[in-house]
Amino acid sequence: MYAKDDPRSALATAPAPGPDSGAAIAAAQYFDLQATPIVRAQNVALIHTAARAGDDLDNGTLEGELAIVVTGASPAFTVLTDHGATRIEQPGLVVVPPGASRISVHGDGPLVRLVEATEPAWRERAANAGAYTEDHPRVALLQRWPEPGGGAAVRFYPLADVPADPARFGRIFRTRAFMVNFLPEQDGPRDPRRLSPHSHADFEQLSLAVQGEYVHHIRTPWLNDSTGWREDEHVRLGSPSVAVIPPPAVHTSAASDPGVNQLIDIFSPPRADFSGKPGWVLNADDYPMP
Template identity: 85%
Template sequence: MYEKDDPRSSLATATAPRPDSGAAIAAAQYLDLRENPVVRAQNVILAHTEARAGDDLDNGTLEGELAIIVTGASPAFTVLTDDGATKVDEPGLVVVPPGASRISVHGDGPLIRLVEATEPDWRDRPANAGAYAKDHPRVALLRRWPEPAGKPGVRVYPLSAVPQDPKRFGRIFRTRSFMVNFLPEQHGPRDPRKLSPHSHDDFEQLSLAVQGEYVHHIRTPWLTDSTVWREDEHVRIGSPSVTIIPPPTVHTSAASDSGVNQLIDIFSPPRVDFSEKPGWVLNADDYPMP
């Protein structure tokens, strides 16, 4: 599954797959966020906004936390809650506590928001809502992880505070409901001789392309009913886009643009296997495991 120098090769899930349930396997989804700015997976809604200076983005009154993914192209902004104002002006992850909040935008660029899929203010907005008219039987439903430590409030996790480390897999943060992994920028295409096909037992992966272009290679395992077998997929998609990869498909993604390529992986609920690796989750002190 992984090369020996890939940090994921030491994960418990890399060597201990579960017995197969035999349930239907969902199809992968490839979503251009310029055409479909609000999309969902089973447990999370992703909203991509091409913000402009002076915009006032209403997040609604949420039952769970809001996560804001801030990239190098994102504008500065201020998060406004009943408890005050928090300015953000560099890439990273921002976590807003439950309740009412707004975002006052101070420049032009993309902002990505994550909310739980059951949020009343959001659940009817996704362009692909029909794909989840029924829960996917192979995907574990969200159960929020424990309350964060300390006083409630807006939490800001800048990437500048945590340099890349080859011993970790990306830069990972988690909330009660989400896990976000900022993967390193890939300059030029990925070496086709060094891909990492793998699968997940019971969670979806949202691969958010924020720069460049990717080819997502996805293979659906054969079940006993051959009428539902699928051909292997090798789908090229640019940015901004999100590819929703269902379990237990075998998948790997390859940067294909000659310039800068970057993926951000999103999971809901947070991944246990990543969380069990010491030092991988960078805000683990704030967000304890169950």
């Protein structure tokens, strides 16, 4: 499944599955975020904004935390909450506590916000809301992880503070509801002889392309009901885009642009297997495991 030099090869092997539930396997979903800037999965909604200097983005009054994914192309901005003002000027992950908040934008560029999919201010606004009128039976519903230590505060985790480490898979941060993995930039296409097809038992993966172009290879396993079988998919998406990959589809994504390519993987709830690897989750001291 993974090459020996892939850090994921050291993850604990999942126990052998029991009899399959027979529930239908959902179709993968693919979105150009310029055309459809608000999309969702079972537990998380993603809002992509092509922000401009002077914009005032209202996040609403949220029941859960807000996460802001900041890339090298993102503008400087200030997060405004009852706890004060926090200015952000470099890539990383911002976590905003529950309650009312706004974002004052100081330049031009993309911002990506993550909220829980059940948030009243956002749950009906996703372009694909109709795909989740009923919960997907193969996806575990979100149960928030423990509250962060130190109480309610805006927390910022800059990527510049994280040295490269080939023994760690990307740069991973978690909140009570989300896990965000900033994968390294890749120059040029991925070697087609070194892909990593794999599957997940009960959670979706959102693969957010922020630079370059990717081909998402998806294979839906065959169940007894052949009317649900699908042809293999090989879907090419530019950036900004997101692929929502359902369990237990076999999947792998290949960078295909001759320039710089970058993916950011998003999960909700946080992954227990990644969290169980010492040193992988970079803000684990703030966000304890259950």
